[in-house]
Amino acid sequence: MEFSVLVVDDEKNIREGLGKALELDGYTILLAADGKKALEIINTTDVDLVIADLKMPGLSGQELLKQVSSAYPTVPVIILTGHGTIETAVEAMRDGAFDFLTKPVNLDRLSLLVKRALSNRKLVLEHRALKEEVAKIEQKQKFANIIGKSPQMKKVLEVIEQVAPTRASVLITGESGVGKELVADAIHNLSDRKERPFIKVHCAALTETLLESELFGHEKGSFTGAVATKRGRFELANSGSIFLDEIGEVNQAVQIKILRVLQEKKFERVGGEETLEVDVRIVSATNRDLKKDIQEGRFREDLFYRLNVVNVNVPPLRERKEDIALLAAAFLKEFSEENGKEIVGIDPKAKTALYNYSWPGNIRELRNCIESAVVLAKGNVITPMDLPPSVANESEGDYIKISVGITLAEAEKEIIRGTLNYAKGNKSKAAEVLGIGRKTLHRKIQEYNLVEE
Template sequence: MKFSTRILIVDDEEMICESLQAWFVRDGYQVETALSGEAALKIVENSPADIYLVDIKMPHMDGIEFLTRLKECQPNAIVVMMTAHGTVQTAVEAMKRGAMDYFCKPFDPDELSLFMERILANKALREENNTLKELLSESNQQGLSEVFIVHSEPMRAIFSKIEEVAPSSAPILITGETGVGKDMVAKAIHFRSERSCGPFLAVNCGSLSESILESELFGHEKGAFTGAVKARRGRLEMAHNGTLFLDEVGEISQKMQVSLLRAIEEKSFLRLGGSQPISSDFRLISATHRDLPSLIKEKQFRDDFYYRINVITIDVPPLRERLDDIPVLADHFLKRYAEETGKSLGGFTHKAIDLLSSYHWPGNIRELRNVVERAVVIARGRMIGAEELTFVNPRHDAGLIGSATLRELEINQIKAALESCNWNIVRSSKRLGIDRSTLMRKMKRYRLDRC
């Protein structure tokens, strides 16, 4: 991404322009310089940049005036102010007028590289938000369907619940196995809410150590710990007027749960090493594949934190419980990867669809996407056949249906579980790996009653 990113440096000191240009070119960016705000605006007229580094104190047109003029012709421009320590307050004022961030002179090359990486990550997040908002704004349901498949009865029920809960600001807990699309449900809620114009910030709590997660969420002041060379805003602060999505929330330590609970309830917190409370109005959406009530019983998860994040629950069923979605999802992924690879494919053969529908999908939608992408890459003809489908976790009965239909296989499996558990619904649902309501719905559909 950095190789296509254009940076315009605006500073009246030629030495600073040359130094910054050399550093950023070394890092792989395309860089131009301007020694005044007026010169910079002329460059912008012909060739707008992606990121602007602007000195605050310049003769004639200062950085604040340039920022104002730039925003008139390029409202979404990413502007970073450069300032001496004595003008930090002016830099803060510039941020109120639309600048994204600021950093202080003198510069350290390594710090600048890290700083720019963060700016690029934020830029990518904003672009993702804009893309999803465009998809979702085309029409109420049509736009959402571009990124959120609403086909089977269980997913229609989830979509209805999203429509119902999105307008509120109540915390939501999304549960479900790994790979079922919990992140897409979270994004759908955000973009159907009144906060859709605000940021959607996602944090994978399971991939970060406790200390890094704390800094990522709360931010830190300069000198808060070794390596904290400048103050940094955390995700809680950046999520103001938007949504904070905590993925894999079940991995958060109990110490962190206490800190987060206070921030959620008070909408206020301290940066690491800070003494000034920071207010932030955000909506919290959490997700987990773990059984949090069991973790509470085992004293591994706090019940007060659980109750606070679980005001509303949305349980996303695994792919094996919504077989009607498999052909639709497979076709969606086929079109995407066929377009990416430039192949002209007509779809799947009947045998391939039967194989996809009979597989148990332990990796859910993520695994389905992987299987389809691989099939598209190795496809030789116009149609994808069963021989081109390769599963990561094959099961001996997958695809070997014999003379029985899928309906008959499911009925027989449910009957066997019920009989082995003496028709106890709770134990039978656990044996089948589905929840109680799903089992009862299937029993009603297949008219399975104890004789």
């Protein structure tokens, strides 16, 4: 990404001097002698960063800052001030300046500050693009909030769209937290039964006897506590759909009754004589290996085939890592709004951590992670410090992120830092891994200010 930097100063020497210096850093430089000219440029060209003197004839730096931050809030502005005008600088910060530098400008500091401002802008733009993508996806599938662009998720969505309008039973499989319930919702909402009842039963949450009466209802007096006749979930779901979550936890007696509903659409209430008939579409889900349960005699094979007319397998998050950034952006938006915080993005280190983590709890875990990060975040960007230690650390040990755009010295520092982490602080071991002497390592640790992390 090539950045363009606009330098605004009424003093020609300063303007051109700063421009030359920044040009060496590889930026495209635009120059303006006053605020009014600067605005003309900003309104007609893509400008990524503005560096503006505070005191200028005509439109002052202050005024320029105000106009830029309201019209182009993602364009950072760095303010230059003369000596003794710190108060105005503080005011500028309040008006939305990214930072300020006092004159005479230290070019090294300027260069660093510009780099920081631009990487911040890059992050904001990236996050905005992701948010737009999320919005597009949400709009495209008004039926469900299933977010994902990986080939695996596209496949899942395709199957959902295909199978939803039919009456076929669907078994949704996948690890805990992958989104099985969302898939079930989508199937019902995309079917022509969407205006009819959609009844959900969490089969593992009920004891065996309770589950039977919950599903099929009971007659008054059929067991202690059955003080009145009660209709079951299958009756309530009549003409609609039923979602049997954790179907693998259902006992043999109930398995037989469900099988009969699937085969004949018929059942009796617990303790009842009358045979009832229902028209219910059955969607079920499990994170168990039902094939194994069949082999071991815990689950009926005939029921399995009736439930599993169509299988939707939702892959774990670690197998579709390209969805992580998109999901994180969606959750960030959701929880920023909920918590009234304006978080503009996730910094590159935190992003790498999210990417490298294996997410055993899948999307539920990612969602919780982003929620707590939003709550904990002190700034307007999520950093590794805001992430749970398990997430923040996993990426550290074996990985070192070195991207184009950093100096050789910075790269060396990263390598040493990563290796020290990997060696858990053991300097002899780190030196050995790095193939240098202990003394050299010590010197470099001092040089790079690598205190124990």
